[in-house]
Amino acid sequence: MPVRCLLLAESDPARWEALLKLESHEEERRGSEQWRNDREGVAKLIPRFFKCENKWDEDEILRVVGIVQVNGHEVPLTEPSSVAIYNMASMLEHSCRPNLSKSFTNRGEVVIWAPNAIRRGERLSICYTDVMWTTGNRLEHLQQTKMFRCECERCNDPTEYETYFSALRCSGFQKDSKCKGYLLPVDKSQWTGEWKCLRCSKEVTGAAVVQILERARMDLEAMEKHREDHCNKYMKHYSKWLTSNHQFMVDVKISLSQVIGGNNPEAIKKIPYDKLMNKIKICQDLIALFEKICPAEARAFGATRFELHAALAELGRRSTEANNPAAAAVQLEDSLYNATECIRMLLHEPSVLMESKICAQARVNANTLKALLGIKE
Numbered sequence: 001m002p003v004r005c006l007l008l009a010e011s012d013p014a015r016w017e018a019l020l021k022l023e024s025h026e027e028e029r030r031g032s033e034q035w036r037n038d039r040e041g042v043a044k045l046i047p048r049f050f051k052c053e054n055k056w057d058e059d060e061i062l063r064v065v066g067i068v069q070v071n072g073h074e075v076p077l078t079e080p081s082s083v084a085i086y087n088m089a090s091m092l093e094h095s096c097r098p099n100l101s102k103s104f105t106n107r108g109e110v111v112i113w114a115p116n117a118i119r120r121g122e123r124l125s126i127c128y129t130d131v132m133w134t135t136g137n138r139l140e141h142l143q144q145t146k147m148f149r150c151e152c153e154r155c156n157d158p159t160e161y162e163t164y165f166s167a168l169r170c171s172g173f174q175k176d177s178k179c180k181g182y183l184l185p186v187d188k189s190q191w192t193g194e195w196k197c198l199r200c201s202k203e204v205t206g207a208a209v210v211q212i213l214e215r216a217r218m219d220l221e222a223m224e225k226h227r228e229d230h231c232n233k234y235m236k237h238y239s240k241w242l243t244s245n246h247q248f249m250v251d252v253k254i255s256l257s258q259v260i261g262g263n264n265p266e267a268i269k270k271i272p273y274d275k276l277m278n279k280i281k282i283c284q285d286l287i288a289l290f291e292k293i294c295p296a297e298a299r300a301f302g303a304t305r306f307e308l309h310a311a312l313a314e315l316g317r318r319s320t321e322a323n324n325p326a327a328a329a330v331q332l333e334d335s336l337y338n339a340t341e342c343i344r345m346l347l348h349e350p351s352v353l354m355e356s357k358i359c360a361q362a363r364v365n366a367n368t369l370k371a372l373l374g375i376k377e
């Protein structure tokens, strides 16, 4: 990527000039661990590897590396994904609760759109990191790669709109404790320091927090997420330490929402009633959480709305079979609403991605539901 950028100076001087106008954080990066690694691994390597010792000096290469790191977007169209820089999209500022969503066309063009209404005067933002990461991880990632401390509303509220997405449970850190309180950092800007229970005020060391989070992360990575029993076991075990909305729990709930009755289109018809209701509850909880912490995260909404519409349609089918047309009508209408929301959220997904196929299926299902409900186009 840096070599391609550097070669623009000859192949496309106008784009080279435009690239050089982008933020590199050259000075702030200088001397950091990342900068030292880039110097050894990129700036010194390129001239040797490409046998062009005098073509570019070290500072020029490191500046381009900085520009790529600060402005690059991961494009998930290929396996592995690629990185691209978009001149206009580079001007967008960051928020951990952005109001814009980012998608791509099959040709790799970026699509920036607003899933929800934006108030007059509200600033436009995208997320430079992952909205599904805890505050500590987001802050660290932004500081290390984009060289700034995020002061967005979400980062300044450790409860994250009372979802406790990054919090831990006090009881997990105290033997035989019945405390139902949540732990958060004593200093909201220091997620690696001491944590304190909001209810009983007990303090826990940063090292103890890191230890449990590391264990939970490793177990999450190692588990088979397509296995319902594995997901349930993980949630049961870690409910001692993690809040029900914690990043890792949410990760497992997203898997569960897809796995329950999701093996094939017929599978959902065979699951017991309580499992069907559990799928619906998981989807509704996820949507309520997304609405609070990431209302523009279109792909997460789209996938979960799809699962919810499927479960509600099945519920409606069972109500019809049980001779309860009134309940069936409400459930099918609700299913149609979720299918429509799924389509709206996945509308801009490129056909090479799975999300576009989910969107296409939601269209077919929405038409079937409309026919069932006697709704004309």
Ligand SMILES: C[S@@+](CC[C@H](N)C(=O)[O-])C[C@H]1O[C@@H](n2cnc3c(N)ncnc32)[C@H](O)[C@@H]1O
Pocket: 022, 023, 025, 070, 071, 090, 091, 092, 093, 094, 095, 146, 147, 148, 149, 150, 151, 152
């Ligand atoms: C992709 S550039 C955005 C354009 C850049 N502000 C410029 O004028 O060229 C990313 C850089 O903008 C700044 N930035 C973007 N969003 C920010 C935010 N919410 N708070 C502080 N700095 C931010 C940071 O310096 C970050 O590394």
